[in-house]
Amino acid sequence: KAGVTQTPRYLIKTRGQQVTLSCSPISGHRSVSWYQQTPGQGLQFLFEYFSETQRNKGNFPGRFSGRQFSNSRSEMNVSTLELGDSALYLCASSLEVLRATGELFFGEGSRLTVL
Amino acid sequence: GDSVTQMEGPVTLSEEAFLTINCTYTATGYPSLFWYVQYPGEGLQLLLKATKADDKGSNKGFEATYRKETTSFHLEKGSVQVSDSAVYFCALVRNNDMRFGAGTRLTVKP
Numbered sequence: 001k002a003g004v005t006q007t008p009r010y011l012i013k014t015r016g017q018q019v020t021l022s023c024s025p026i027s028g029h030r031s032v033s034w035y036q037q038t039p040g041q042g043l044q045f046l047f048e049y050f051s052e053t054q055r056n057k058g059n060f061p062g063r064f065s066g067r068q069f070s071n072s073r074s075e076m077n078v079s080t081l082e083l084g085d086s087a088l089y090l091c092a093s094s095l096e097v098l099r100a101t102g103e104l105f106f107g108e109g110s111r112l113t114v115l
Numbered sequence: 116g117d118s119v120t121q122m123e124g125p126v127t128l129s130e131e132a133f134l135t136i137n138c139t140y141t142a143t144g145y146p147s148l149f150w151y152v153q154y155p156g157e158g159l160q161l162l163l164k165a166t167k168a169d170d171k172g173s174n175k176g177f178e179a180t181y182r183k184e185t186t187s188f189h190l191e192k193g194s195v196q197v198s199d200s201a202v203y204f205c206a207l208v209r210n211n212d213m214r215f216g217a218g219t220r221l222t223v224k225p
Contacts, residue, residue: 004158033213043159043204043215056211090158102149102208106158 002027004107006091012113018079021110025072025093031055032074033104034066037088046089049074078112086114117142121205121216128195128223136190136219138179138205146209148172148181148188153202153218162190162203195223 005024013019025032034046045058049068066076072093078085088111092104122137140146147166151159163172168183177192188205200223205216 042217045213092159102147102164102206102213103161104151104159104213106151106160108156108158 004091004093004105006089006107006110008110009108010111010113012115013081014115015081015083017081018077019081019112020075020077021089021091021112023074023076023091023093023107025074025091026105029093029095029105030072031094031096032068032072033092033094034074034076035090035092036060037090037109038086043090046076081114083114086112088112117146117207117209117212117214119205119207119214119216121203121219123217123219124202125220125222128221130197130223130225131194132223134190134192134195134199134221136203136205136221138188138190138216140186140188140205140207142186142207142209144209145183146207148179149206149208150177150179150188150190151204151206151215153204155201159204195221197223197225199223 007022031050033048036044047066048056052068063079068074088109090109092106094104118141120139149164150162152162153159163174165172165181171180179188179190202218202220204218
């Protein structure tokens with residue numbers, strides 16, 4: 001069965017622009033979580049969606065937002081990009097809500113570079 | 116709040132060497148513990164898990180035992196291979212909140 005698919009894999013933006021990243025979870029998975037990975041901060045939780053509802057949110061500014069569609073696909077959006085937003089953005093899906101089992105299935109990530 | 120602390124890397128070993136990556140946690144209550152692995156250019160994959168004290172998780176020759184008395188979940192492998200070169204993340208889940216350690220980069224040389 002297909003894994004978690006993230007698009008685009010790589011993108012370059014300039015400061016002040018906005019970006020939308022997409023994540024298609026494993027078929028049947030209803031929970032989608034987003035993480036930001038940087039060399040300095042490691043893996044930081046952004047938010048989680050289950051059944052189109054945001055269930056949990058990390059400590060990121062309001063410029064970071066997301067949504068989930070009825071088919072469980074999710075998008076995250078970052079507005080007014082800053083240099084510090086350069087990172088690998090990872091999406092993870094799971095069967096259960098709120099990562100109850102801790103068994104997350106990650107995509108390969110979208111690498112964002114902000115110039 | 117809950118947190119996970121891993122030994123700092125990078126760790127460089129020769130093939131067939133013994134591997135230990137230390138992981139300790141801080142949490143109230145009884146978290147579930149995990150090791151995830153990230154190979155170059157890929158997302159994270161679940162390597163093993165343990166859900167209660169004294170449980171041993173194992174997979175692909177890797178093992179980790181949930182030690183409540185020392186709040187630890189150290190990852191071990193008896194004989195590493197070049198293909199084990201990756202970044203390893205320790206993580207915990209409690210009350211539907213998941214926390215990852217900073218990751219430990221392992222390089223295995225032939």
